[in-house]
Amino acid sequence: MTALSTPVTAPPAGGPLQRLSNLLYRKPNLYLAMLLVPPLLWFGVIYFAPLLTFLWQGVYTYDEMAMAATPDLTWANLLALFEPANYDIILRTLGMAIVVSLASAALAFPIAYYMARYTSGKTKAFFYIAVMMPMWASYIVKAYAWTLLLAKGGVVQWFVEQLQLTPVLQFILGIPGVGGSTLSTSQLGRFFVFVYIWLPFMILPIQASLERLPPSLLQASADLGAKPAQTFMQVILPLSVPGIAAGSIFTFSLTLGDFIVPQLVGPPGLFIGNMVYTQQGSIGNMPMAAAFTLVPIVLIAIYLSIVKRLGAFDAL
Amino acid sequence: MTLAVQFTDVSRVFGDVKAVDRVSIDIQDGEFFSMLGPSGSGKTTCLRLIAGFEQPSAGSIRIHGAEAVGLAPYQRDVNTVFQDYALFPHMNVRDNVAYGLKVKGVGKSERLTRAEEALGMVALAGYGDRKPVQLSGGQRQRVALARALVNRPRVLLLDEPLGALDLKLREQMQSELKKLQRQLGITFIFVTHDQTEALSMSDRVAVFNKGRIEQVDTPRNLYMKPATPFVAEFVGTSNVLRGELAQLLTGSAAPFSIRPEHIRLQEAAGSDANATDVLVTGLLHDVQYQGAATRFEVRLENGQNLSVSQANNQWQQTAPAFQAGQQVSVRWAREAMVALTDVEGR
Numbered sequence: 001m002t003a004l005s006t007p008v009t010a011p012p013a014g015g016p017l018q019r020l021s022n023l024l025y026r027k028p029n030l031y032l033a034m035l036l037v038p039p040l041l042w043f044g045v046i047y048f049a050p051l052l053t054f055l056w057q058g059v060y061t062y063d064e065m066a067m068a069a070t071p072d073l074t075w076a077n078l079l080a081l082f083e084p085a086n087y088d089i090i091l092r093t094l095g096m097a098i099v100v101s102l103a104s105a106a107l108a109f110p111i112a113y114y115m116a117r118y119t120s121g122k123t124k125a126f127f128y129i130a131v132m133m134p135m136w137a138s139y140i141v142k143a144y145a146w147t148l149l150l151a152k153g154g155v156v157q158w159f160v161e162q163l164q165l166t167p168v169l170q171f172i173l174g175i176p177g178v179g180g181s182t183l184s185t186s187q188l189g190r191f192f193v194f195v196y197i198w199l200p201f202m203i204l205p206i207q208a209s210l211e212r213l214p215p216s217l218l219q220a221s222a223d224l225g226a227k228p229a230q231t232f233m234q235v236i237l238p239l240s241v242p243g244i245a246a247g248s249i250f251t252f253s254l255t256l257g258d259f260i261v262p263q264l265v266g267p268p269g270l271f272i273g274n275m276v277y278t279q280q281g282s283i284g285n286m287p288m289a290a291a292f293t294l295v296p297i298v299l300i301a302i303y304l305s306i307v308k309r310l311g312a313f314d315a316l
Numbered sequence: 317m318t319l320a321v322q323f324t325d326v327s328r329v330f331g332d333v334k335a336v337d338r339v340s341i342d343i344q345d346g347e348f349f350s351m352l353g354p355s356g357s358g359k360t361t362c363l364r365l366i367a368g369f370e371q372p373s374a375g376s377i378r379i380h381g382a383e384a385v386g387l388a389p390y391q392r393d394v395n396t397v398f399q400d401y402a403l404f405p406h407m408n409v410r411d412n413v414a415y416g417l418k419v420k421g422v423g424k425s426e427r428l429t430r431a432e433e434a435l436g437m438v439a440l441a442g443y444g445d446r447k448p449v450q451l452s453g454g455q456r457q458r459v460a461l462a463r464a465l466v467n468r469p470r471v472l473l474l475d476e477p478l479g480a481l482d483l484k485l486r487e488q489m490q491s492e493l494k495k496l497q498r499q500l501g502i503t504f505i506f507v508t509h510d511q512t513e514a515l516s517m518s519d520r521v522a523v524f525n526k527g528r529i530e531q532v533d534t535p536r537n538l539y540m541k542p543a544t545p546f547v548a549e550f551v552g553t554s555n556v557l558r559g560e561l562a563q564l565l566t567g568s569a570a571p572f573s574i575r576p577e578h579i580r581l582q583e584a585a586g587s588d589a590n591a592t593d594v595l596v597t598g599l600l601h602d603v604q605y606q607g608a609a610t611r612f613e614v615r616l617e618n619g620q621n622l623s624v625s626q627a628n629n630q631w632q633q634t635a636p637a638f639q640a641g642q643q644v645s646v647r648w649a650r651e652a653m654v655a656l657t658d659v660e661g662r
Contacts, residue, residue, distance in 0.1 A: 216399075217404060219398070220398055224390075224395065224463065224467065234418075234419065
């Protein structure tokens with residue numbers, strides 16, 4: 001009669017670990033919760049809540065006499081963003097972010113294409129390391145190194161002289177908005193450094209998207225009569241758009257938020273990042289810093305919605 | 317009669333592997349031609365050579381009389397249905413089907429009409445707006461077929477297109493493909509490792525083994541008169557007997573094939589054989605009931621194994637229920653033996 005007295009659910013055998021394991025097996029949601037609660041807590045408490053608190057200060061009032069913020073709600077800070085001096089900073093940063101993203105995509109695509117389609121084994125490993133190695137070095141060291149490379153009498157200028165191209169360089173440096181007295185104090189030099197620093201963030205996502213492209217799709221395209229250029233425009237490019245979009249989200253947002261490169265390379269003139277740093281660190285105007293912090297967030301949100309509307313994620 | 321595709325001494329070498337080794341084939345215009353063989357036998361490479369995805373290391377390939385070696389895939393009047401269908405995931409079904417017309421510069425209204433027509437041909441009219449991911453495997457396969465046919469190729473290449481479908485769907489697609497080929501009258505070159513598929517659909521079949529063709533023949537001849545031991549064993553099931561036993565039974569040491577269903581099993585004592593029949597005794601060591609037939613494995617005195625298959629129908633006298641472990645006689649007509657040519661080690 002032991003069979004009848006045995007409960008339907010067999011008692012868990014073994015020690016407490018075994019019982020816990022059985023419990024989690026029976027209750028998958030509990031398992032999921034145990035997995036997710038720590039990172040969500042971290043994300044919420046350490047990251048998200050402070051960010052929101054900080055952004056909320058964007059509508060606080062800053063008392064210049066007392067050098068302190070009071071929780072009297074006002075639109076003044078946000079409206080101040082549209083004052084010419086501030087608006088200039090936003091446009092300068094946004095323009096640079098767009099140009100850097102476009103140039104990175106154009107430079108990264110051939111490299112990513114070569115990596116994905118023509119390399120395997122050791123050659124591929126070599127390319128991965130070559131692309132990522134610059135990221136192992138400190139970012140500030142790299143930015144400083146570039147100031148030296150681009151400076152008057154620096155390596156770049158020496159090369160240009162050897163190639164007898166000094167007049168060309170002088171001409172480029174003479175273009176308003178692009179040039180400056182030397183490369184290292186020009187908008188162009190700043191652009192070079194940004195592209196150099198963020199390029200790996202563009203190469204890797206594009207490479208991943210091209211890697212996922214089955215070779216049979218390219219063969220099918222050729223088989224149906226498409227010339228290589230048509231296959232590129234109709235099949236390869238559309239299917240790598242998610243990768244380009246992912247990469248450009250990196251380059252775009254990283255440029256928007258950067259405050260070190262604009263400080264070290266290029267002409268005077270603040271970027272959004274410098275402005276946040278100055279408002280918060282030097283002046284102590286937390287509300288204005290918060291207002292400026294909101295700008296990249298809004299810009300990226302706008303950027304993402306445009307990218308999505310263009311159908312960049314349809315092929316995902 | 318013009319030849320749709322002609323291979324003359326074509327080889328394709330990858331490193332030191334001869335994927336295709338001195339192959340010559342003549343494929344007639346309007347023929348349903350299958351390339352059959354195990355994986356790695358060179359059949360798919362041959363198809364890719366016709367499509368232009370591979371270039372031969374040696375030899376000549378003519379498509380409708382014109383030398384094709386050196387031509388890129390987009391310069392050839394052939395279209396391929398891929399094993400994985402290779403549908404463009406970012407285009408809907410209509411754009412997938414119209415793709416070939418679009419890249420050739422056919423006007424929008426004409427290409428949409430023709431795409432719709434091609435979709436109708438594969439019973440997918442009205443599916444134009446769907447994306448490939450929204451279709452089942454069988455439907456994707458049809459889209460791939462429509463995408464190739466819309467270009468009105470003179471030769472259609474099919475690379476194991478039914479491999480991913482389940483049995484019922486596969487059988488249905490087999491008969492539809494055959495019907496479509498008759499209707500359109502274009503040459504189909506069909507690559508498969510499934511001998512039943514090749515036999516049931518094709519006008520002629522080329523059997524590939526290790527980069528070479530062992531036999532090109534009609535399905536019936538392939539089954540009834542296999543030329544080599546490989547063909548005998550790959551197409552259907554066969555007993556290939558060689559050496560001393562062959563010498564004893566046929567008077568020649570050349571191997572021969574005898575199909576399991578051509579052998580009769582009987583009690584060891586029975587001796588009502590015709591004088592012309594071959595009669596040998598052995599040990600029945602395995603009996604497998606397979607539904608339509610029963611398979612018996614008999615070990616002859618010299619150790620040779622012989623498969624015997626007997627249909628389980630009401631006409632068949634199944635009277636003595638044979639048990640594994642008993643001594644039996646096997647008997648077959650001399651005409652059922654097919655002499656084979658050993659080609660291994662050429």
